[in-house]
Amino acid sequence: MSESTPFTVLMVDDDADTRQNLRDILELDGYQVDVAATAAEALARDHWAEYGVVILDRKLPDGTAEDLLPHIRRLAPDAAVMIVTGFADLQAAIAAFRLGAADYILKPINPDELRTRLRRIAEHRRDRESLREKTRELRATTQQLWQAARLAGVGELAASIAHELNNPLGTVSLRVEAMLAKTPPEDPRRRSLEIVEQEVERMARLVGNLLQFSRAGVNQVSTVDVCEEIRRTLELVEYHLRKHQIRVEPDFAPGVPMIYADRQQLRQVLLNLSTNATDAMPNGGRLIPRVRSGELAAGQPAVVIEVEDTGTGIPLELLPRVTEPFFTTKPEGKGTGLGLAICRRIVQQHQRTIEVQSRLGEGTTIRITLPVRPDTNVAGLHVG
Numbered sequence: 001m002s003e004s005t006p007f008t009v010l011m012v013d014d015d016a017d018t019r020q021n022l023r024d025i026l027e028l029d030g031y032q033v034d035v036a037a038t039a040a041e042a043l044a045r046d047h048w049a050e051y052g053v054v055i056l057d058r059k060l061p062d063g064t065a066e067d068l069l070p071h072i073r074r075l076a077p078d079a080a081v082m083i084v085t086g087f088a089d090l091q092a093a094i095a096a097f098r099l100g101a102a103d104y105i106l107k108p109i110n111p112d113e114l115r116t117r118l119r120r121i122a123e124h125r126r127d128r129e130s131l132r133e134k135t136r137e138l139r140a141t142t143q144q145l146w147q148a149a150r151l152a153g154v155g156e157l158a159a160s161i162a163h164e165l166n167n168p169l170g171t172v173s174l175r176v177e178a179m180l181a182k183t184p185p186e187d188p189r190r191r192s193l194e195i196v197e198q199e200v201e202r203m204a205r206l207v208g209n210l211l212q213f214s215r216a217g218v219n220q221v222s223t224v225d226v227c228e229e230i231r232r233t234l235e236l237v238e239y240h241l242r243k244h245q246i247r248v249e250p251d252f253a254p255g256v257p258m259i260y261a262d263r264q265q266l267r268q269v270l271l272n273l274s275t276n277a278t279d280a281m282p283n284g285g286r287l288i289p290r291v292r293s294g295e296l297a298a299g300q301p302a303v304v305i306e307v308e309d310t311g312t313g314i315p316l317e318l319l320p321r322v323t324e325p326f327f328t329t330k331p332e333g334k335g336t337g338l339g340l341a342i343c344r345r346i347v348q349q350h351q352r353t354i355e356v357q358s359r360l361g362e363g364t365t366i367r368i369t370l371p372v373r374p375d376t377n378v379a380g381l382h383v384g
């Protein structure tokens, strides 16, 4: 434990020699010391918040410790008050505990005794601080969990709206089809109807996508075309990307094999990554989804997926933390810090890792390598 716990001690004592002696001793131990000779002088101080300990002579020319204590509690609620008392006054000093004194020490003051007691007070302060810190952390985590639960609620709501939209969309689509069938090619209304048909199709696709995303998370492994999944995911956020002037430049190598994976989970990973990339480019930029064939360390065939952006990048010291649950640099209400944590968990379920590369001010690339066929049988993937 440190001998020089840095907090300011206020000593209130009418005896000039005591003040000077104790001040010298405590300053040698590394404490900041302030002194006052009377209750009035002490109360007139204007930096009470700095005092960690007040050493208070029980009998001052203008009052007793019992008189002064309520004022001290008000001025410095966190300061520990130590009453200095003669043996004859011990009962009165003990009474001072009822008014919030933390400790007492007998006159004449033994410097070693004083040191021990100050150290104890310092320890208490540290414990209290760390308890406060933990309480703060707990409060923040609870807040984030609420946020996550709320987001899940919003997801459910979006799913139910998507569900509701499905039927009217079906009706519109059928009607348009019927009208188109009755409209001859040279009819000037035909072009408009065709546009309506295309747009309805687009809406149906979006709604279908949204429903797929929000379907309850039973792991279902099947053959998946990664490029197709990326296209569909980006379709879902297309409006968002356009609004933020983000150009999508897919770079898909030809002949990439299908992989065995959970389609929903893969989509969730891709959605999280593209959302992060979008957030990192508030003034526009380029989003480059890349897919190519690769190999895992053991020479096992794999598919490498990269999501590259030309955004803000991640400071080097934060890189190791970005996949921690609840780590976010986004303002409250915007990020929960779960996106990459979920990605990491999913990718690990598929038995592979996720790499993050970033250069501050230039952009970020997230790379995921997935085996074409998992090592274990399909059931192996269900074990989290």
Ligand SMILES: Nc1ncnc2c1ncn2[C@@H]1O[C@H](COP(=O)(O)OP(=O)(O)OP(=O)(O)O)[C@@H](O)[C@H]1O
Residues within 6 Å of the ligand: 272, 276, 277, 280, 309, 311, 312, 313, 314, 322, 323, 327, 328, 329, 330, 334, 335, 336, 337, 338, 339, 340, 341, 363, 364
């Ligand atoms: N492409 C990126 N560019 C810059 N920073 C990023 C990028 N992706 C992630 N980060 C950083 O990593 C942090 C954690 O990302 P993560 O997706 O886990 O949470 P989030 O996006 O903050 O919140 P959530 O995804 O839960 O809404 C982000 O707050 C951001 O600071």
Ligand SMILES: [Mg+2]
Residues within 6 Å of the ligand: 272, 275, 276, 335, 338, 339, 340
């Ligand atoms: Mg995110």
